[in-house]
Every structure is written in C-alpha cells, then in structure tokens.
Amino acid sequence: MTTACPWDDWNHILKIDPDKQLPEGVTYGDLCATGTDAIEVGGTMGITEENMEAVVDACAEHDVPLYQEPSNPEVVIDNRALEGYLIPTVFNAGSPFWITGAHKEWVRLDGDMDWDRTWTEAYIVMNPEADVATYTEADCDLDADDVAAYAEVAERMFGQEIVYLEYSGTFGDPDVVQAASEATEESTLFYGGGIHDYDSAATMAQYADVIVVGDLAHDEGVEAVLETVEAANNV
Template sequence: MSAPWTEWDHIVKLDPDKTLVDGESYADVCKTGTDAIEIGGTTGMTEEKMTEVIEPCAAAGREHDVPVYIEPSHPGTVVHADGLSGYLVPTVFNAGDIAWLTGVHKEWARMDAEIDWDRTHTEAYIVLNPDSSVAEYTQANCDLDADEVAAYATVAERMFGQRIVYLEYSGTFGDPDVVTAASDALDDATLFYGGGIGDYDAAREMGGRADTVIVGDLVHDEGCDAVRETVRGAKEAGQEPVEPDR
C-alpha cells in the first residue's frame, strides 16, 4: 500500500503563530482543493498555540475529507488530538546543529509514551534559504550547489531510507535547476518543495519539478482565494497548455 503523500500535489502549511485572513475559517482552507494540511512552525511554538489550531482544523479536515498532520519542531509542540492523520517530523540533513538530525527526536521519544509510531513519519529537510528562521535555528549550511543538494537527496533516500525529501526555501522562490537536480536524484521518495509559492505560475513551475508543492505564508497573508490558484497551478503542472476557444 502506497503512502498517502505519494498522491499529493499540494499542501497548505498552517503556522499556529499566525492568524487566518479575517472572515476565513479552517473549513475554508480545506475547501481550497489542497490535498493535505500540515500544522507547525519554527519559532514561537507552544502546546497551547498548537492546540488552538489543531482541534478546529482537524474537525474541519474530517468534515471535508482533508488529512491533517502535525509537523512538530520540538517535543513541546506535539499534541495528541482526535482527527489527526499523523505526524510528519522534520530531520534537517544539512543542519550544523546535530540536535536537528536526531537530538530533539530522541527527546520526544524519551518524553512521550503515547507516540503512535504507525502514523509517525520523517521528512528529510534540506534547508536552502540562509536568511530564514529555520536556517538560523538549525545552523543549516545553505551554501550548496545543485550537485550537493542532489547528493543530500540521494543520501536521504538510499542511506537513511527516507520516503520524503523536503527542499525548504522558506519564503523565497527557489532555484528550479536545484529542484530538478534533487528530483532526478530520487527513485521512489516523494519530493516536497516549499518556498515562495504565491500564485498559479509559481505553483505550476515548481509542481512540474517536485512531486508536491507547499504553501505557507500565502494562506495567512492573502487568504484562500490565492491558495486556490496555487492548488490549480500544482495540479495542472506538466500539462500541455489548452488553446482558447475561437
């Protein structure tokens, strides 16, 4: 049985430290057509903030048949709630601080006796925006060329058995050639791409190179109509343009 994310073209990532656009709800996010929702953030995360988003979002996900996952940045952000589909746990392969490879994960395993291992999966992050909070937080080495990124992707899949490789440009539109190099390096792992997806064209561009595009800031800054356009772009990636009727 294939993993659910192998069928995803688009994910919305919700940051509990930010709000939705006025008048919009988690049900509205679910109705954008996105394939899944991740909940998590790099800084400012607390169990209370996570719970305030997870519970209503999971309820909306159940109602609209959209899977909802936690992406925990550290053990204190893990919430066990009804309706969650599972946990997508980052492990940063180019981190300078090795805590983000296994250290915080060890602490979660040590502190939490309720981990549902059947629904807990890892994402092999390669962080590529040196100005981002996640790069600073993990002390990531972002000075990588396409060959080095492809090598990290290969190591993640071949040596560490990772089923998701995640290129994280975090708010900045990435280098398409780097994304293509990572994609070409993978055989079976699913390639996630996140960073700077703000419209149809950006989603279609990266959706044609990665398996799945991830939208984060857009849902908080511009709202669900803008997200809906990125869903359309991701799902139409790789398709031939349709000639207009005459």
C-alpha cells in the same frame, strides 16, 4: 483504512502556522475547502501546545487530512483529529540535535510512541534568512549537486520516504529542485518556499511531487491558495 504513504498521491499541501493570523474574513474552514491534499500544522517560532491544539481543532471538522509538523518535542499534541506526525530531520543542520538529537530526546521522554502515525521528512534547508535556517544552524551554501547528493543520501542510505526542499519565505531555484527530483526515484519530493500564484506553483510542480504553500494563506487568503492548488493539479 489509512494508506502507508498517502503523500504518493498528493500534489499540494497547505502549511498553517499556528503563530500567524489569518487574513480578515478568512476561516480555517475556507482553507480546508481549497482542495489541498493535506494540511500540515507547524512553524518554527512561537509554537505552543495551545496554539497547535486551536488550529487542529478548528480544522478537525473539515474533510482534509491533518498532520502536525512539530518544531520541537515539547509542542507535540495528542489529538485524534490528526492523521499523524510528520517529523522533520534536517540533513544540512549545523548541530546533530536537529538531525537525530531532538528525536532521541522525544522518544526517551515519551516512552509510548505512536509509531503507526509517525513519519519523517528529510529536510534540506536552503534559505539562510528563514527562521528555520538560524534555528537549526543550517549550512545553506549548497549548489545543485550538493542538494542532489543530499537527496540521494536521504533516499538510498537513510530510507527516507519524504525529501523536503525548504526555501521557506523565498522562491527557490527551479534548477535545484530539478536536480533533487532527478536524484530521487522512490522518495516523494516536497518543495516549499515563496509560492504565491499559479505560475510560481506550476514552475515548482514540474519537478516536485508535492508543493507546499505556507505564508500565502496568512498573507493573501483563499483565492491565491486556490490558484496554487489548480496549478499543482494541472502540471
């Protein structure tokens, strides 16, 4: 039995980038055993079906929910080890392609969608230096009130269950995360970007429902990730 919105009960996600290596001596099994609530497999650049499959297969035997977060329709894989697909839609993208266009092409070319395992994440991309910002030509020049308004639009006008405040590669402004948190009631607020230890995780976990940890797993390894899981569950 799968729950309709399992992320309602999550505090922590580990995002594994199939285009990046793990530190010496660290295995995917070690990362799955950190106590994270779910693993998202995805990244912006260098993603292929092959490297996606390799990471999903490596995580499949471990007891943690696995989701694919594809950065384009070509890399979506059909793997039963996945609970499903978390599909980004970038609310502040510079081109409608990254809001609905890629999605339309995906549905048009697929013809047999697995809707029961497909959900969306309403991204607000905040770090202009990140690959995801250049890739989607995002307008990152946003104040807290802009972000709060995007979050409210995502929830109230577009019925988004997940709002994702994305500072990928840099630690964001807690006041902005707080503003997004106050603007949403029903949606689950994900925060990701630059979380690197207990305190940085705790700071964002005060406001976000779920914190997402990415590069840390590739750059530092298991101990550092464990600290962030602990913070996410304590705050």
